[in-house]
Amino acid sequence: QLQLVQSGGGLVHAGGSLTLSCAASESLSDYYGVAWFRRAPGKEREGVSSMRNSDGATFYVDSVKGRFAISRDNAKKTVYLQMNSLRPEDTAVYYCAAGQHLGWLDYEYDYWGQGTQVTVSS
Helix, strand or coil, X not given: CCCEXXXXXXXXXXXXXXXXXXXXXXXXXXXXXXXXXXXXXXXXXXXXEEEECCCCCEEXXXXXXXXXXXXXXXXXXXXXXXXXXCCHHHCEEEEEEEECCCCCCHHXXXXXXXXXXXXXXX
């Protein structure tokens, strides 16, 4: 049973950077993909970034391209989301996820972290 434990998050000013971590209890290579989602107040959960574990291919929603980077450390069984040039509209609860699919829909993922708040002030 895969467990994902998130850390990081917090409050930053616009233009700042923040890194989120998602530590897995098992090797993430056993799963097709990992992803980061976010849920802003009053909004549906939105896929932000994903990575195909087989080859490390990465994908980003248009709004974060060039600013966010998903990465992983296989030895630490941890996936990261490096967020740069943060904007107030990035404010949300961020979740890491893993599963045997890869896409922008939350139902494609079976395992989820607990979520962590990211707040970007003006």
